[in-house]
Amino acid sequence: MSLVSPTPMLNYFGYLFDGANWHLSGDSSIPERLAQHIGYTLAALAIAALIALPVGLLIGHTNRGAFIAIGLGNLGRSLPTFGLVLLLVTYLGVYIWPVLLALIVLAIPPILAQTYAAIRSVDPAAVDAAVGMGMRPLQVLFQAEVPMALPLIIGGLRNALLQVTATATIAAYASFGGLGRLLIDGLNRNQYDQVLAGAILVAALAIALDYISAFIERVVVSPGVRERGSRRSRRSRSAVRTQSPTEESPVSASR
C-alpha cells in the first residue's frame, strides 16, 4: 500500500506484487476478496440453477411453453446487467441481498434457455427407443435425454457462470464485496496499480473458473456421448451450427 508513487501510472504492478496485500488476515486483502467473489458467484449460480434447470428440463421434455424459454433467452441477452444491479440496489437499498438477487436473475435466462435447447436437440430416435423399451417419462428424461443433452446443459451453466463472475465485479460500484472492490476503489483513488491488479485477478479468476468447469464437463459427460461428439468431425459439427449457430457455440454471447 505504501508504494503509491506521485504518478500512479509509473508503477503498474506495485499493488499486485506487494506482499502486504496478500496477507490472509486483512479483511480487505486479496485472498479475502477472492474468496468473497467466488462465494457470491457460486451461491448465485447454485440458486439460479435450482430454479432454471427444472423449468428448462420440463419445457424441453414436454415441449410446452417453448416460447417462454426462447423469449427469456433473448430478453436476458439484451438486458444490461449493470442497469439491473443498480436498479435493484437503488430500489431495495444498498445491501448484499439485492445484488445477489440481481446475479440470480441474470443467471436464470442462459441456463433455462440452453437447457431447453439441449433437451430439444436430443436425437428423437433415441428418445423413441427409450420409450419403446418401456421407460417411464421421468426415466426417459433422466436416463436418455439428460445424459445426451449434458454437454449443452453444462454449456448454459458455464455461460451463466461467466456472466455472474463479470457482473459481481461491476456490482462493487454498489458497495458489493469481491475483487471488483480493487477496481472500483482504485478508480476512485486514482491508483492505477490497484485497478490493474483487480483487472488481472478478475480476468484470471474468470478464465480459471471456465477451465475448471470445462474439466468438470469432461468428467461428468458420458464417454459414449463425448465420443460421438468427437467422431463427428469438424465439418459435420459446423453443419449442425448452420441450423442453430447461437445455441451450439461454446463462446455464446451471454454477458
Next chain:
Amino acid sequence: MITYLQNNYPEVLSDLVEHLWLALIPVVVGAALSLPLGYLAVRVPSLYQPVVNVGAVLYSIPSLALFLMIPVIIGVGYLSPLNVLIGLSLYTLALLARTVADALISVQGETTQAARALGYRPLRQLFGVELPMAAPVIFAGLRVATVANISLVSVGALVGSGGLGNLFTGGFQLGFVEPIIIGIVLSMLLAGLCDVGLVLLQRRLTPWTRVGGRA
C-alpha cells in the same frame, strides 16, 4: 417517469446517441477484422484451433477488467473512450472470427467444387460463392455480437464513457429509479431495433434463403 423524460430529454438523447456509436463502431471494426482472420483460419488449418482458443479465453474475461487492462497495453488514460471501443471490438472479433471460420468450412462441398470447375479463382470464389453461402451463419453471429455489445456498453460508465450507463450511475447516486429504468428500457429497445435491422439487411443480401422450405 414521463416528467423525468420531459425534464431531461436532451441528456437522455445524447446518452442514447453515445450508446449507439460506442456499441456499433466495435461491431463494424470487429466484423471487418474477423473476415480475414476467419478466412486465414480456414486456409491455414493449423491456425484454426489457436483462433478458437484465444477467442474463448478473451471472451471469458469480464468487460470491466478488459476495459481497464487496455490502457497499459496501448498507453492511453483509463478514462479514454478508446478502451471501451477496443474492448468491445475484441469481444466482437473473438466471437465472429470463429463464426466466420466455421461458416466457411460448412459451405465447402459440391457448390465450391462446381465454382472451381467453372474456373473461379480463389478470391472470386470467396466473394462470389463462399461468403454469400456463409452469410446466414455469419449474420447470426453478427446479431449475437451486436446485442451483446449494446448491453455491455453501459459498463463503460465506470470508466468515463458509458452511453445509457450514465443514467444508471446517475440514478444510483441520486437514489432515483426513473433514470435507471429509462436507461434499461432504451438499451433493450436499441438492441431489439438493431437486431431487426440486421435481419432485414440479411434478407436483402441473401434473398434466396427465403425461397423454398428451408429458411
